[in-house]
Amino acid sequence: MDKPAVYPLRVFGAAVVAVRELSPHFRRITFAGADLAAFGVPGPRLDLRIKLLLPVPGHALLPLGGPGGRLDEGWYQEWLRRDQPGRGVIRSYTVRALRTAQDGAELDVDFVHHPTHDGVRAPASDWARAATAGTPIVIIGPNADAITADTPPSDTGIRWDPQGAGHVLLAGDETAVPAISSILEDLPPGVTGHAFLEVPDAHDVGTLTTASSVRVTWLPRSPADAARGELLLRAVNAAVETAQPPYSPQTYAWVAAEAGTVKSLRRHLVSQIGLGPRRSEFRAYWSLGKAGSGGNGTPVDPAAVTSSTH
Secondary structure: OOOOOOOOEEEEEEEEEEEEEEEOOEEEEEEEEHHHHHEOOOOOOOOOEEEEEEOOOOOOOOOOOOHHHEOOOOHHHHHHOOOOOOOOEEEEEEEEEEEEEOOEEEEEEEEEOOOOEOOEOOHHHHHHHHOOOOOEEEEEEEEOOOOOOOOOHHHHOOOOOOOOOOEEEEEEOHHHHHHHHHHHHHOOOOOEEEEEEEEEEHHHOOOOOOOOEEEEEEEEEEOOOOOOOHHHHHHHHHHHHHOOOOOOOOOEEEEEEEHHHHHHHHHHHHHHHOOOHHHEEEEEEEOOOEEOOOOOOEEOOHHHOOOOOO
C-alpha cells in the first residue's frame, strides 16, 4: 500500500537576524534558524510566496502545526476557526533571497512601509517596522523534504508559469516589486518583453539584474503626483500599442497590484491582445478599502483608507 503524500507546506520557526532599509518605502528583513534548513523548492524560486504568522501585539500565538512543523490539507480553515487574539494574522510575502547559513539557512523578505491613516492599521507593516534582531517569526512555506517532481509548482507557492513563452509582460505596484525582481533574476537569456514597476517615490527605484532582454521601467508616483495605479495602466497600455515585437496571445503576462488596477489591466490585455487564462497570471495582492491580503480582505471605512493594508 502506497504511503500518503506528505503535504508540501510546513511551519518553520525562525528569528530576525538583520534589518536593512532599502529605500523610504522598503525594508529588508533577514530571518534565520535551524528549521529553515528544510525550507525550499527544487530549481528557481521565481515568485515563491510564503505566509508569515504574526501575533496580535501583546499576545502570544497559539501553536500551529504538528511534530516537525507538519501541516495537513485543511490547515488554513482550521486556523480560521481559532479565536483571537491567539490566532494572530497571516500575510503573504515573496522570498527575496535564500542562503545557506552556519545553522540552517537565511531568508530575506522585503516589506513595504504603509502609513497609518485614521486608525486603520497595517499589521504586517507595523510588525516589520518594530522588528529587531531576535524578534521571533513563524513562517509557512515549502517543505523541501516533501516536494517531489510531481508536486505542482502552485502547491509550493510559485505562480510563474510561462510555458516556454519567449515574450513576457510583468507589471506590478510596490507590493509586487519583490516578486518581479526575483522573477527577473531567474529569467534565462533570450526572453524579451517589458517589466513595469510602480513605486511611491523616485527614491524607491532600485537596481535589478537579469540575464534576459526584458526592458525594466520604474514608475515613481512622486514627484509626478500621480494617482495610485495610473502610471502602471498608462505604461502597459502604451506598450501594448507600440511594442516590437508586438504583444500577442502567445505573450505570457504576470500582473500583481491593487485589485482594481489588476482588474483594469486584465480587461485591457484580454480585449487588446486576446490574452487567455493559461497564458497569464493576475494576482490582487491587496484591495483599496479592505484590510488583509488579496481581494478578500475585511472592509474598512473607505474614507479612512488611502494606502494598502497588506
